[in-house]
Amino acid sequence: MSNFFKKGAIYILFGLVTSGFTMDVAGAQSVKLASASSMEVISSAKAPMGWLQFCKAQPEECATKPMKPVKAKLSAARIAELDRVNRRINAEIAPVTDQELYGVEELWTYPSEAKGDCEDYVLLKRRTLIEAGWPRQALLITVVRDLKGDGHAVLTVVTDRGDYALDNQADDVKPWFETGYTFVKRQSQSDPNQWVLLGDGVNPIGVAAAP
Template sequence: MLNSIKKNTIYILFGLLSSGFTLAETKAAEPVRMAAATPMLVEGASKAPIGWVDFCKANAADCASTPAKAARVRLTPARYAELDRVNRMVNIAVEPVTDQELYGVEEKWTYPTGGKGDCEDYVLEKRRQLMAAGWPRQALLITVVRDLKGDGHAILTVATDKGDYALDNQADEIKPWFDTGYTFIKRQSQIDPNQWVLLGDGINPVGVATAP
């Protein structure tokens, strides 16, 4: 069944999801896992990744935004379940393929419309689907990290009143940011997605964010 699902588009999968289809209802039904109250440490301003800059040139409407107040979503069990389903469904829908294999370039951020993509493409799709479901843009932050192998990687960080959670194509389970084992480098500002901020190390979180 999973092989046939992978051949369908992401939109078909989310159509199934909205009609009641879930991959792992037992996971989604688990109580909300409380993250520590300490948010990520923001250490200052940073440059936006070139992948984001190029993505915005090709998708101007998706990057156009007015600076807004930082927001943290109230993480109810229903909201947690929604994050869980979106993370799992996009992970199933998209086949991991490098940009070099797909486009013949080292780095290209785009939506995985052909059902294939790398980590940034998973993140962009999860962000798009959650925004379409009513999640505020200020709480959905593209984040650049070093993964467990030390390689560059991208995840979607979701800012909630229970802490910051990571949606990751390398893991179906949603985790508090500091439980990923990743080294956090930078992410979008909550105020303006086209501004980026430097982050502290997620392996040993310390301090409190001084700026969104």
């Protein structure tokens, strides 16, 4: 068994415990998902300016039709794939601000010359997973406040075992509620050009932190 597979199995076991899955005395899995395992969507929200500018610069990336929301089916192999993609892209891309790269405060785009900021990591991870066959509706760009209270972006993966976060500030793929972040808003599952407000970060400061 590979190290990735072993690690994937460990993450799955952790996810089952923290997300409210139980196992009966006979050893058969009894699937019961606790409400804390998935983010709470409160209402619609404004798309970040960075996303709107990204769509204007690369319209083919945003020319999508609404689709029925789906949850990716999670397994040890699939979470190992998430782990692999997250670690590889984190290792390949050097964190550099948009001001340093482009001379502007905010610019959402794919990494340039193996450099980029948090949104660039997220866009690349999202595209990589879509190309690998993951459903687009389950891969959501998400705006958060990080542990320092700064605006930040992660990729949320919506699965049948809860929501997970891929983050350039952490190599481990974690359930969203284990990141310590305040989740503000993310793309709608049905339409990536529509955004929704999340129950964990409803306050004027949090919303304003995502231009």
